[in-house]
Amino acid sequence: MGYFLKIEGYDVTIIHNGRKPPLVDLVFSNMLPSPSDVRVTKETMRIYRGFEEEFKTTFLKNYVALHIYPNRESLKLVEPVIPDIVDAGVRVRVFDSKEANEVTGLIYGDDEYVIHGEYEYLVSIRRIINILHGILDIIRGTASLKIENGNAYVLVNNEKLTGDAVVLAAGGWNVEIAREAGLKLPLVNYGTRALAIIGRTRLNKYSISDYTYDYYTRPMGNLLDPIAFIAGDGNVKTNDLRQVRRLTNKSYANWLIGSMKKRDPSMMISAIAGYSLVEMAYDYEPVIGKVPNTNNLYLIGGFDGYGAKLGPGLAFELSRLIMGLKPTIDISCYDINRFNNYEGPHDVDPRWEPVMLYLPAPSGASPCFYKGGLRA
Numbered sequence: 451m452g453y454f455l456k457i458e459g460y461d462v463t464i465i466h467n468g469r470k471p472p473l474v475d476l477v478f479s480n481m482l483p484s485p486s487d488v489r490v491t492k493e494t495m496r497i498y499r500g501f502e503e504e505f506k507t508t509f510l511k512n513y514v515a516l517h518i519y520p521n522r523e524s525l526k527l528v529e530p531v532i533p534d535i536v537d538a539g540v541r542v543r544v545f546d547s548k549e550a551n552e553v554t555g556l557i558y559g560d561d562e563y564v565i566h567g568e569y570e571y572l573v574s575i576r577r578i579i580n581i582l583h584g585i586l587d588i589i590r591g592t593a594s595l596k597i598e599n600g601n602a603y604v605l606v607n608n609e610k611l612t613g614d615a616v617v618l619a620a621g622g623w624n625v626e627i628a629r630e631a632g633l634k635l636p637l638v639n640y641g642t643r644a645l646a647i648i649g650r651t652r653l654n655k656y657s658i659s660d661y662t663y664d665y666y667t668r669p670m671g672n673l674l675d676p677i678a679f680i681a682g683d684g685n686v687k688t689n690d691l692r693q694v695r696r697l698t699n700k701s702y703a704n705w706l707i708g709s710m711k712k713r714d715p716s717m718m719i720s721a722i723a724g725y726s727l728v729e730m731a732y733d734y735e736p737v738i739g740k741v742p743n744t745n746n747l748y749l750i751g752g753f754d755g756y757g758a759k760l761g762p763g764l765a766f767e768l769s770r771l772i773m774g775l776k777p778t779i780d781i782s783c784y785d786i787n788r789f790n791n792y793e794g795p796h797d798v799d800p801r802w803e804p805v806m807l808y809l810p811a812p813s814g815a816s817p818c819f820y821k822g823g824l825r826a
């Protein structure tokens with residue numbers, strides 16, 4: 451977002467604590483839980499392609515995705531998403547278990563169905579962040595937020611920084627930073643974890659979301675692709691990072707590898723673990739906008755496991771709001787003001803991901819999501 455403001459001539463300072471971005475690429479998918487999200491990912495794709503042109507390099511690699519559903523009934527609930535993916539220019543096929551086995555060589559239960567297509571990319575987020583940090587003015591340090599008479603300012607390295615706009619964009623740390631400033635945000639933070647898996651298996655060719663056994667895999671996106679890949683299982687309901695690290699342990703690796711061996715019994719071992727904090731809004735859609743009861747504090751957050759998909763598009767739209775411009779797409783699903791008179795749950799179930807459209811959404815989930823085959 452700093453980049454979008456800077457290219458329009460605004461004076462922007464980023465405060466960053468130096469925590470390294472993920473070593474591996476992140477998945478960018480067109481398989482998303484709402485038509486609104488699909489529109490935002492189109493923006494995101496435009497931004498990534500623009501960066502590729504501007505920085506004369508490639509940030510995106512296209513992979514074949516497999517979404518595996520336990521039965522026909524669960525597939526039915528997801529089917530309304532397919533026209534939107536096709537609309538994004540991607541060929542998508544739906545296989546029964548026999549066809550899926552013939553095409554992928556993986557093992558499926560008789561009742562399972564698979565959505566197959568090149569609708570996922572790996573994005574070199576680390577390289578993008580490094581390039582942008584080279585362009586923008588950065589202060590290295592841990593920021594704290596203060597509010598005085600509705601005006602937000604930042605303390606970092608014993609220095610006070612003020613601005614026409616202060617943007618809180620600290621991912622899984624937003625909630626605590628705001629709480630210390632006396633603000634309650636409509637967000638819940640928790641841990642998420644993944645493992646690098648070494649093994650020559652058919653799994654490493656695909657970006658897999660396995661909704662029967664509840665894990666995902668994706669290629670490394672580098673020279674290690676033939677012998678290694680990333681696998682994980684979504685989220686852990688604790689916001690204590692040390693606890694997340696403890697839970698990314700041997701028994702987690704055994705469970706994950708055991709699940710994957712049901713698809714391909716090849717030898718696999720786990721290597722480096724990755725884990726961090728992420729956050730979700732009470733209704734599971736991201737949040738952007740000016741924080742109520744403040745004059746100049748803006749928030750962008752709630753990206754759960756989808757930051758690489760919705761993040762750049764919504765950062766672009768928030769930068770327009772800050773500049774006093776109209777958004778280029780309808781962003782009402784993400785507007786922070788939707789929580790002004792909100793009476794729903796103030797917690798989330800991080801084990802339910804918005805992409806798990808085959809399971810009923812928990813109470814309080816955004817009305818923007820596709821619902822049981824009907825569009826919201």
Ligand SMILES: Cc1cc2nc3c(=O)[nH]c(=O)nc-3n(C[C@H](O)[C@H](O)[C@H](O)COP(=O)(O)OP(=O)(O)OC[C@H]3O[C@@H](n4cnc5c(N)ncnc54)[C@H](O)[C@@H]3O)c2cc1C
Nearest residue numbers: 467469476477592593620621623726753754755756757758
């Ligand atoms: C293991 C794992 C796998 C994932 N896989 C995917 C994937 O494949 N695809 C996908 O789209 N998403 C994925 N995600 C989720 C994705 O990482 C997040 O959605 C995304 O990073 C959120 O972006 P953000 O900018 O809001 O927050 P972050 O990326 O967390 O950025 C916030 C930054 O603020 C810094 N910070 C925090 N507090 C302070 C402070 N007080 N002062 C200064 N700096 C501070 C942090 O160090 C961090 O660098 C994954 C997450 C994990 C942990």
